[in-house]
Amino acid sequence: MGEPFAYFEGNVVPLGDAKVGIMTHALNYGTGCFEGIRGYWVPEDEQVYLFRAREHFERLHRSAHILRMKVRLSPEELTQLACDLVAKSGYREDVYVRPLVYKSAEQVGLSLVRKAEDGSLEDVPDDFFMFTVPFGAYLDLDKPIRVTISPWRRIDDNVIPPRAKVTGLYINSALATSQAKELGFDEAIMLNSDGSVSEGPGENIFMLRDGKLITTGPDSNILEGITRHAVMTLAQEELGIEVVERRIARTELYIADELFFTGTAAQISAIGEVDGRVIGSGEIGPVTARLQKVFFDAVRNRNPKYGDWCAAVYPVSAGVS
Numbered sequence: 001m002g003e004p005f006a007y008f009e010g011n012v013v014p015l016g017d018a019k020v021g022i023m024t025h026a027l028n029y030g031t032g033c034f035e036g037i038r039g040y041w042v043p044e045d046e047q048v049y050l051f052r053a054r055e056h057f058e059r060l061h062r063s064a065h066i067l068r069m070k071v072r073l074s075p076e077e078l079t080q081l082a083c084d085l086v087a088k089s090g091y092r093e094d095v096y097v098r099p100l101v102y103k104s105a106e107q108v109g110l111s112l113v114r115k116a117e118d119g120s121l122e123d124v125p126d127d128f129f130m131f132t133v134p135f136g137a138y139l140d141l142d143k144p145i146r147v148t149i150s151p152w153r154r155i156d157d158n159v160i161p162p163r164a165k166v167t168g169l170y171i172n173s174a175l176a177t178s179q180a181k182e183l184g185f186d187e188a189i190m191l192n193s194d195g196s197v198s199e200g201p202g203e204n205i206f207m208l209r210d211g212k213l214i215t216t217g218p219d220s221n222i223l224e225g226i227t228r229h230a231v232m233t234l235a236q237e238e239l240g241i242e243v244v245e246r247r248i249a250r251t252e253l254y255i256a257d258e259l260f261f262t263g264t265a266a267q268i269s270a271i272g273e274v275d276g277r278v279i280g281s282g283e284i285g286p287v288t289a290r291l292q293k294v295f296f297d298a299v300r301n302r303n304p305k306y307g308d309w310c311a312a313v314y315p316v317s318a319g320v321s
């Protein structure tokens with residue numbers, strides 16, 4: 001058992017002591033951007049490995065840039081901070097790390113810029129925090145999940161940019177996933193305004209058709225997922241499967257040979273049914289199963305080819321690579 005800590009206003013404090021005021025801009029207007037990073041506990045190595053932490057922090061920098069916010073620490077410094085935080089908490093189990101950059105000014109007024117004392121425009125002040133908590137499976141990994149196409153459409157790049165992981169944007173995801181769950185499904189799939197497939201509320205989507213792996217691209221209002229990138233790499237490099245990024249039509253999902261979600265929370269989660277249509281055999285498909293195997297080897301630092309995807313939290317002891 002570990003004890004949760006947070007990095008807050010420049011200090012490491014017990015999680016319960018990290019609190020913001022009720023006038024905080026981000027709390028009122030959803031003006032934050034964040035990341036979710038998984039840490040995998042590997043008992044044989046006595047180690048927690050943070051999966052692709054640097055890439056998550058690079059994306060955090062890009063999201064912050066879109067929101068006119070600055071992240072003062074580099075992706076490398078943030079990776080070290082994340083490792084230090086998990087180590088201080090002393091977790092010996094799977095964990096989740098949540099960094100968040102947010103407009104921290106306690107003021108009324110929704111703009112991202114404001115008038116400075118000299119009359120010029122300045123960015124509304126921002127701050128950064130990070131916390132870590134234990135985290136198990138989010139969706140079922142051992143059996144396929146049942147999903148439905150959501151009536152809630154995915155927001156467009158010119159509404160709220162989906163490639164930035166913006167807190168306020170997650171209203172869209174929350175509406176879709178809650179309704180799917182109320183209807184008895186495990187998760188939703190969201191369509192774009194033009195009716196093409198976008199992604200899940202917190203997951204990217206992959207479809208196997210005619211031996212090719214197909215996933216929606218940045219022109220489908222997706223978050224450009226880090227797990228998605230890892231799965232594309234593993235499919236090509238380890239399984240020799242061609243991966244295609246293109247738009248997907250709704251009914252293609254119904255006739256896919258295999259379908260699965262990817263994401264930090266979801267990992268690789270097979271989809272067995274969409275709106276009552278059974279996908280493939282209804283079981284976890286053979287390609288999905290092989291991808292799960294190579295993915296879980298990579299995240300647990302079991303494949304040296306992908307060693308740089310794994311940041312070790314605890315000091316590496318002699319004899320452990």
Ligand code: PMP
Pocket residue numbers: 036173199200201202203204222223224225226227228262263264265
């Ligand atoms: N799409 C959305 C909307 C998400 O919130 C997430 C989770 N971050 C993903 C896709 C998957 O991205 P990643 O693999 O980087 O976690």
